[in-house]
Amino acid sequence: MLNTFQQADHPILPTATADEASRQEFAKSFKGFIQSTLLPGLTPIYQGRVARSFEKSNGRAPADRRDIRAGMVDDIYFQHYASANRVAQELLWESVVSSIDRQLPELNAKAAQLSGAAKAALDIPADFVPPRYVTALDIHCMPGGYCSEVCEDDISVGALYDRGVYLYSMGYTGPNNDDMGRSVVNYLKRHMPDFQPRRILDMGCTVGHSTLPYKELFPEAEVWGIDVGGPCVRYAHARAAGMGLDVNFAQMNAEETSFPDGHFDLVVSHILLHETSGKAMPRVFAEAHRVLAPGGLMIHADLPPFDLMDPFTQFILDNETWYNNEPFWGAMRDMDQIALAEKAGFDRSQVRFDTAPMAVMEFAAAAEGYSQEASEHVAEREFTAGEFAPGGGWEVLIARKADAAALAA
Ligand SMILES: C[S@@+](CC[C@H](N)C(=O)[O-])C[C@H]1O[C@@H](n2cnc3c(N)ncnc32)[C@H](O)[C@@H]1O
Structure with a gap:
């Protein structure tokens, strides 16, 4: 390596x-x-x-x-x-x-x-209970x-987290550990070039790795990262400021935020869901629906469902549940997320899974923005089935809230 x-x-x-x-x-x-x-x-x-x-x-x-x-x-x-x-x-x-x-x-x-x-x-409230x-x-x-x-x-x-996750992912989430956010942002640029969200919420942002690419793509937008970890959002806020980006952070529970109804045009999360619980996940979906404006988008990038892979791959991945203190890792992959989104208020026809190609791979392929050695290093990696969405890339659940006319009908 x-x-x-x-x-x-x-x-x-x-x-x-x-x-x-x-x-x-x-x-x-x-x-x-x-x-x-x-x-x-x-x-x-x-x-x-x-x-x-x-x-x-x-x-x-x-x-x-x-x-x-x-x-x-x-x-x-x-x-x-x-x-x-x-x-x-x-x-x-x-x-x-x-x-x-x-x-x-x-x-x-x-x-x-x-x-x-x-x-x-x-914003770090004194009485917050994670x-x-x-x-x-x-x-x-x-x-x-x-x-x-x-x-x-x-x-x-x-x-x-900042340093540890870089080692954990062995560098494959890019120099800023931001590949998930960057990949979703690239996906939006490619598939919805006219989408210009005025306010963006990143749920479970930890230190803002994935949050910052949204501010880069939408510099005029008001961007918020929320997390239940106080030290995480404190670090996130300072890190963003140190990188010259004007992004708001708050210690808040994604199940019940303090934002008004319809405040955001885009609500995203990156590997948040599998670290919540069977009771919390539906509440996160419902909260995303509540804070979205009519026509707004919810996008969760997380682990692909188990039914997309063979039993042996499922067994390999489920070792995280057993040996890496990830109690919800396997159970989350068995949940019907489309049904959950529908229950949260999204119309089923407006909910789907898709693949956001990894930004780091696209960079490597284009040899753009990375050194020759770095590009070869990324290209060398085998992206095994199951770790990523089918065909390689991040698995994203995308749901659009009904627009004002449909909501009024
Ligand atoms: C794996 S980390 C997410 C990484 C981050 N999104 C990124 O892309 O770098 C999961 C994060 O979700 C946070 N979290 C878990 N449950 C939460 C909840 N209900 N509300 C807000 N944050 C939550 C954890 O504190 C943790 O920081």
């Missing part, structure tokens, strides 16, 4: 000493090794011995991902794979935590300074989760 596809610098990105950088690089490469070398070994193990042994014991072939899992968990190769994966994930966060602890006072101070000078709003599905465990093993604060005006979790 090349090391050249580096994270873009900005004023509050944590720095790394040589030792810290080397630990981070090791964690990222270890993850890459598991994906490129150990993961492909699971298929022959399954076909060669696990499926046969399941059939012998049960008198039938494995029927679905649950049967496959029942057979695989007893296999020594799978056990090694799953433990290596978990260790890599813990190592990855740990390599960043120690680096952030070292520079926390200066990062907090710099963030406060950038936020203080920003024109855009930052939902239990976010605070009950450290999602994807990120120490402290999204909401922990260790001192006043703390941004440490935001800094941890």
